[in-house]
Amino acid sequence: MILVSSCLLGVRCRYDGSSRPVPALWDVLGQGKSVVPVCPEQLGGLPTPRPPVFILGGDGFDVLAARAKVVRKIDRQDVTDFFLSGAEECLKLVRLLGIRRAVLKSKSPSCGLSRPSGVTAAALILEGVDVMEF
Numbered sequence: 001m002i003l004v005s006s007c008l009l010g011v012r013c014r015y016d017g018s019s020r021p022v023p024a025l026w027d028v029l030g031q032g033k034s035v036v037p038v039c040p041e042q043l044g045g046l047p048t049p050r051p052p053v054f055i056l057g058g059d060g061f062d063v064l065a066a067r068a069k070v071v072r073k074i075d076r077q078d079v080t081d082f083f084l085s086g087a088e089e090c091l092k093l094v095r096l097l098g099i100r101r102a103v104l105k106s107k108s109p110s111c112g113l114s115r116p117s118g119v120t121a122a123a124l125i126l127e128g129v130d131v132m133e134f
Helices: 025-029 060-064 080-097 119-126
Strands: 003-007 035-040 052-057 069-072 101-104 130-133
Touching: 003 025, 003 080, 025 069, 025 101, 035 069, 035 080, 052 060, 052 130, 060 080, 060 119, 080 119
Parallel strands: 003 035, 003 101, 101 130
Antiparallel strands: 052 069
């Protein structure tokens, strides 16, 4: 089983109500794999669409350690708790289903691995999940 960002599968769950489907993703995942689609931001309680956000003061690892926070770009309102809740919900699925691999959306404050790493990506890495991004 592989955890996959829902937006990469064509689900319109991104902050602006769009998706980022990657047709070649199935080639990477392999035939016959079970996919568990997730949107950590929706799982954490945020609506779609929603204002764009960024991590202030670090990256996803810093958010998990309470050294940074996630804020809305338009007014800097703190939405960290939603991102922490979404990451925790993803961890529940990983633990329940024994998932050891994840394919996540790049450049996302939840799912990205770089520029900076997202909150859910960091939580999964700390859990020992093999994470890659698209």
